[in-house]
Amino acid sequence: MKLLLMGMSHRTAPLELRERYAVDDPAPIVTKWTGEEYIDEAVLLSTCNRVEAVVWTADPEAAQLRLRSAFERELATDGDRPGNVALESALYTYHDSAAVRHLFRVACAIDAMVVGEPQILGQVKDAYRASVDAGSCGPMLGRLYQRAFATAKRVRNETRISERPVSVARVAVDLARQIFETLEDKNALLVGAGEMIELALETLRREGLAAVRVANRTPARAAALAERFEASAHGLDEIPALLARSDVVLTCIGGDSPIIRAADVAAAIRGRRGRALFAIDIGVPRNVHPDVAALDGAYVYDLDDLQAVAESNAEQRLQEVEQAEAIAFEEQQRFEGWLGALAAVPTIRELRGRAESIRQIEIERGLAGGDFGDRERELVDSVTRAVVNKILHAPVSRLRSELDGAEGLAHLEAARALFALDEAGADTSDDASEEPGPKDDAS
Amino acid sequence: MAIDLHSVTALVYLAAAILAAVGVTAHTRRSLDAGVAALGVGALLHSIAMWKLHELDPVPQLTDLPFAVSLMSWLGTVGFLALLFFVRGRGLVIAVAPLSFIGTFFASVSFDPSRQAASSSEPLWSHLHVLLASAGLAVLGLAGAAGLLYLIHHRQLKSKRRAAPHSFLPSLETLDRVNSIALVLGFVLLSLGLVTGILFTKAQTGELWPAGWHANATALAWVVYASIVAVRFARPRTARSAAAGATAAFAILVIAVIGIEAVL
Numbered sequence: 265m266k267l268l269l270m271g272m273s274h275r276t277a278p279l280e281l282r283e284r285y286a287v288d289d290p291a292p293i294v295t296k297w298t299g300e301e302y303i304d305e306a307v308l309l310s311t312c313n314r315v316e317a318v319v320w321t322a323d324p325e326a327a328q329l330r331l332r333s334a335f336e337r338e339l340a341t342d343g344d345r346p347g348n349v350a351l352e353s354a355l356y357t358y359h360d361s362a363a364v365r366h367l368f369r370v371a372c373a374i375d376a377m378v379v380g381e382p383q384i385l386g387q388v389k390d391a392y393r394a395s396v397d398a399g400s401c402g403p404m405l406g407r408l409y410q411r412a413f414a415t416a417k418r419v420r421n422e423t424r425i426s427e428r429p430v431s432v433a434r435v436a437v438d439l440a441r442q443i444f445e446t447l448e449d450k451n452a453l454l455v456g457a458g459e460m461i462e463l464a465l466e467t468l469r470r471e472g473l474a475a476v477r478v479a480n481r482t483p484a485r486a487a488a489l490a491e492r493f494e495a496s497a498h499g500l501d502e503i504p505a506l507l508a509r510s511d512v513v514l515t516c517i518g519g520d521s522p523i524i525r526a527a528d529v530a531a532a533i534r535g536r537r538g539r540a541l542f543a544i545d546i547g548v549p550r551n552v553h554p555d556v557a558a559l560d561g562a563y564v565y566d567l568d569d570l571q572a573v574a575e576s577n578a579e580q581r582l583q584e585v586e587q588a589e590a591i592a593f594e595e596q597q598r599f600e601g602w603l604g605a606l607a608a609v610p611t612i613r614e615l616r617g618r619a620e621s622i623r624q625i626e627i628e629r630g631l632a633g634g635d636f637g638d639r640e641r642e643l644v645d646s647v648t649r650a651v652v653n654k655i656l657h658a659p660v661s662r663l664r665s666e667l668d669g670a671e672g673l674a675h676l677e678a679a680r681a682l683f684a685l686d687e688a689g690a691d692t693s694d695d696a697s698e699e700p701g702p703k704d705d706a707s
Numbered sequence: 708m709a710i711d712l713h714s715v716t717a718l719v720y721l722a723a724a725i726l727a728a729v730g731v732t733a734h735t736r737r738s739l740d741a742g743v744a745a746l747g748v749g750a751l752l753h754s755i756a757m758w759k760l761h762e763l764d765p766v767p768q769l770t771d772l773p774f775a776v777s778l779m780s781w782l783g784t785v786g787f788l789a790l791l792f793f794v795r796g797r798g799l800v801i802a803v804a805p806l807s808f809i810g811t812f813f814a815s816v817s818f819d820p821s822r823q824a825a826s827s828s829e830p831l832w833s834h835l836h837v838l839l840a841s842a843g844l845a846v847l848g849l850a851g852a853a854g855l856l857y858l859i860h861h862r863q864l865k866s867k868r869r870a871a872p873h874s875f876l877p878s879l880e881t882l883d884r885v886n887s888i889a890l891v892l893g894f895v896l897l898s899l900g901l902v903t904g905i906l907f908t909k910a911q912t913g914e915l916w917p918a919g920w921h922a923n924a925t926a927l928a929w930v931v932y933a934s935i936v937a938v939r940f941a942r943p944r945t946a947r948s949a950a951a952g953a954t955a956a957f958a959i960l961v962i963a964v965i966g967i968e969a970v971l
Contacts (some may be wrong), residue, residue, distance in 0.1 A: 442864060445795060445880040538946050540879060557865075560947060569867040 267408070268324050269363035270331040270355060271309075271316030274377050277354035279568045283549035284340045285315040288518065290391060293338070294400035302326040305405040309370075309391040311384065312460075312516075312548045312567055313377050315339065318367060320404040328357060364408065364599055368592040371412040372419040374585055377571050378435060380425040383459065385416045408599065415595040422591060425584040433464035433514070435570055436544040437471055440512050443542050443563060451475040453510035454495075455503065455524070456517035457485040460546055464514050465493040477510065479503055481517065507532035513543040515551035523547075526555035533561045544570070608663050608676055614685045615660065619652045712756035713777060713815035719749035720784075720808035727801040731875045739875050742800050743791070749807065750784045757781055769837040773817035778838075780810030783845035790849075796877040796885055802852035832907035840900030840925075844960060847893035847932070851957025853886040854950035861947055883946045886953055890939065894932045897960075901929055924963030931956040 272282065287293065290308035297306045297319065305320040317334070321327035335355060358366045369375040373384045392409045395401040401409070419425060437447070444450055452473050454461050457480040468476055476495040479502060480486035486497035498506060500523060507513065507528055517523060524543070533541055543564045545552040550566055557564040627644060636644075663675055680686055723745035730739025760767055760774065767774045787803045790796060860876045877885075904925075908917040916922060935952040 439864075441878060442860070442874055442876075443879045445878045445884070538883075540946075563864050565867060 266321050266324055267360050267363045268321055268327050269316060269318045269358040269366055271314055272354040273314035274567065274571050276356055279566055281350055281354055286310060286548045287315065287339060291394050291398040294395050295398045298400040302330055305402040306400045307391055307395040307405055309388060311387045312546055318405065324359060361600060364596045365592065367412050368415045368596055371416040372588050372592055374588050374592065378432060379585060386459065407602065411595060411599045415592055419588045419591050423584045423587040425588050432460065432546050432570060433467035436514055437467055439565065440542050443540050444511060447471045447473050449474050450511040451509055452512040453477045453479065453506050455479050455515040455551060457489050458516055460516040462489060465489065465495065469493050477506055479506065504528040508535040511539065511542065516546045517551055520549065522551055522553040524552045524556060526553050526559065529556045529562055530559055533559060605664060611676055611680055611685065612660050612663060615683055616656060618683060619656055623648050623652050710815055710818050712752060712759055713811055716749050716752040716756055717808055717812040717815050719745055719752055720804055720811055723749055724804035724808055727804050731798060731801045739797060742804060743797055746784060746800055746804050747788060750788055753781045753784065753811065769834045773814040775837050775841050776810050777814035779841040779845045780807045782842050783807060783848050786845060787849060794881050794885060796881050798876040799852060799856060802856050806848055806852060832903055832910055836900055836903035836907045839896050839903055843893050843896030843900050846889050846896060847957055847960060850886050850889035850893055850953045853882045853889060854953035857882040857886060857950035886950055887939065890936060890953055894936050897929060897932060901925065928956060928960040928963045931959060
């Protein structure tokens, strides 16, 4: 296996570092990587909580250096390269089995900030599709990601991890209830028009908020979303005025600088006659200026803050997580079995080739001096072929079937050693056609 | 019998306080519910204990401090239980139950039958004064408890790391509302208690203002409450300041009304 995964997530990197790695379009990057010498296939996942590159490579060491260099120089969006120390502690690298396991845990939302959240699977699928469209995803990563999606489906069906769907929007609502007695007379302002905002809209509508407003850079997208959820659509320039009329604010929009500034929130709070303002900022880079959190009456949670909140959620779901981990491990072994089976194909082919070669040589040698007709020759050919097939049937079947297990690779190596498949010229040597000894004759 | 019942009531209130603390800190709804139920049982026992006090011969007077403190605790507890029908504030039990316990425990260990006999002929003004002041103190205690919980919850939500999405503390809005209503009601009762106290003093001594720490400290507490109420309604965007003020003012009031009397 030559699988390599390198990345950073909410578990290893603070938001200040992660927000510099927000990759909007991974296609040009993976195209560039796969155009180079060391990387055969590549998928780049970039979400609010993680940036991860998965590559299939013939030279893992060179590929690792290449990815490290990409994190140091190419992927940081603001041109200000992160320090080596910060990157060293933030980046993790997984090889082969560990990489498969990590990817499966991510797809199943076991490693997610909010355990069991449904969004991450969609984001992994998007990253995979982008790579496929860019021509950077081949059969190996293709198979890996299909297996990851199947694993996520199994986890969802066989555990209760998603029985009560938990999302950032859900956590936002639960936190809002810590501030407000009821949400029915409250107004929400959602900034952005992406998938997260759509999910939040759905959740907030279910909570029965009095009014929901959507503000977006492109008013047409806000209008389309607002229409579906009986909300009103606005432009970003209306946000300062909307803040005074909003109790819950949820932001998830792209952009280099914060959309919501401290001065606007301070003015809004003054106009709210003491009512608190609760803001959830899931944008990367952040959409709400950090100074807003210091204002009295404003309660602001960014992604890192939500992580601490979500940990209590993870504790409650410990049993489901254990089941999900077991499924992910089972599927990891299945995938490795498939990879092992791929490795067995050349061995089996060589084994059959060796046997066929010996058979041909011995037939030629045995029939060389005699006067045999076509019928006899065909009969000998047919009988020897059947004998060879019968002899090889059991070991070949066993090699194929046991590759799913832990001893599969050991058996494969044993077969190569026993049949001297790695020794040059061994297949047709005289040793291979060793004459049976007297004992054999006697028996 | 009445004093023993007070002791039992204090124990039940203590159990309610422990159950509530476990419920809120360990995030166990059942424990919190049990705390509220225990407080309800305590309130019932407390009612019986108060009734039994009236069956004593001679009947203890309201001006007797232990009786007044017991009355305060009872009014505060019953007032809180009644409040639960109108607001989602079960988490307030974590502050109310300890106050109920402290008041009842103090009363149960401080009752002195000989002093009851000596104070058997108090005028009406004195009873009215104690009744109104006790009710005011109980309601202001509730305001103080709501204020204290507001500050704790505000800090939890601001610090984020400790904020749990399903905390059993009442919402900030609920706590602010309870604080606001209790502050106004308590201030009115305290003012009436002050006026009746002046009338009582005038009836007894002919002077309008009695000398002594109790009267001076109570007047100081009244001024603090008046300021808080005035600021609260003049500048409504000061929920946290009001919460802090209500908590501090209640501490002053307790020292003024109970602390000094108990010490002197």
